[in-house]
Amino acid sequence: MVANKGLIFKNAPDAFPIIGEHLDLSTDPVDGTLTVQNLLISFDPYQRGCMRDPDSATWAPPSTPGEHLPSGAVSKVLKSRVPSFHPGDLVWGMFSAEEYSIVPSVLLPPVRKLENPLNLDLTLFTGALGTSGLSAGGAGQAVGQLAKLEGLRVVGSVGSNAKLDFIVQELGGWIFYYDNVGGETLDVALGHMKDFGRIVSCGMVSQYNLPQARKYGLKNGMNIFLKRLTIQGFIVSDPEFVGPYEGRIKTRESVTVGMEKAAT
Incomplete structure (x- = not known):
C-alpha cells in the first residue's frame, strides 16, 4: 500500500490560515476504483473562501473539517475500473490536495483526459489554462x-x-x-x-x-x-469567456515542490 501525503482542512480561520491550527498534513494509504497520482496541484484564492463554516452559498461548497482541500490537478491514472480511463492516462480534474487520490463517482463527470497536441508544459494546465488562469489567481x-x-x-x-x-x-x-x-x-x-x-x-x-x-x-x-x-x-465553473488566442499569451508560473510545503 502506498503512503499518501495530503493537506487536511481542520477548521475555518478568521484571518490568515495557520498550519497546525487550520490546515494539517495527513499520511493515509490509497486504494480505490479510479486511483490517480497528482503530478501538479493548483492552489488558488478560491480555496481560502472554502475555508468557512457551513452555509447556503452556491459558488463552491465549504470545506469539511478533517477532509482534504479540493484542488484542480494534473494527474496520472494508476488504476481504473472506469471504461473511459486507462492506467497511464494524463487527466485534469478537481481532486483532493494530496499526492494520490481516489476519485469518487460524484467527481468523475468533470474529469477529462488532458489533450496536449502542442506539447505544452504541464504546469500551464494548473496555471494559465487551469482554475487559476481562467478565473482569479493567475489571471x-x-x-x-x-x-x-x-x-x-x-x-x-x-x-x-x-x-x-x-x-x-x-x-x-x-x-x-x-x-x-x-x-x-x-x-x-x-x-x-x-x-x-x-x-x-x-x-x-x-x-x-x-x-x-x-x-x-x-x-x-x-x-x-x-x-x-x-x-x-464570474467563477471558473461558469461558461468560458476566453477566445482562441493560440500562441499569443505569455505566462509565468510559480511552482512549489513537495506536499509538506504546500501550505507555506
Whole structure:
C-alpha cells in the first residue's frame, strides 16, 4: 500500500490560515476504483473562501473539517475500473490536495483526459489554462494581454501616487475594469469609471484573510448608479469567456515542490 501525503482542512480561520491550527498534513494509504497520482496541484484564492463554516452559498461548497482541500490537478491514472480511463492516462480534474487520490463517482463527470497536441508544459494546465488562469489567481498576467489582442488600450494598477495621478489625470477615466483584488483598489476604480463603464469581477484577494469587521467598505458605491455602471462577476465553473488566442499569451508560473510545503 502506498503512503499518501495530503493537506487536511481542520477548521475555518478568521484571518490568515495557520498550519497546525487550520490546515494539517495527513499520511493515509490509497486504494480505490479510479486511483490517480497528482503530478501538479493548483492552489488558488478560491480555496481560502472554502475555508468557512457551513452555509447556503452556491459558488463552491465549504470545506469539511478533517477532509482534504479540493484542488484542480494534473494527474496520472494508476488504476481504473472506469471504461473511459486507462492506467497511464494524463487527466485534469478537481481532486483532493494530496499526492494520490481516489476519485469518487460524484467527481468523475468533470474529469477529462488532458489533450496536449502542442506539447505544452504541464504546469500551464494548473496555471494559465487551469482554475487559476481562467478565473482569479493567475489571471492578472493574462487579462491585459487578452485586452490588447482585442484592440483595447490597457492600463494596469500601480504602486505609487505619482503613477496613479498619471493614469487618472492624463489618460482619463476607465471604460473597462477587471478586478480580482477588491477593497481599496476596487473603490479607486469605481471613483474613476466613465459613464456606462463595465467592471468584471472574479475575486477580491485583498479581503480573503481579513475578519469581517476589518473588511474594506466601499466609499464610491454610489457611482454604480450615478454612472450607470455594469458589474458582472464570474467563477471558473461558469461558461468560458476566453477566445482562441493560440500562441499569443505569455505566462509565468510559480511552482512549489513537495506536499509538506504546500501550505507555506
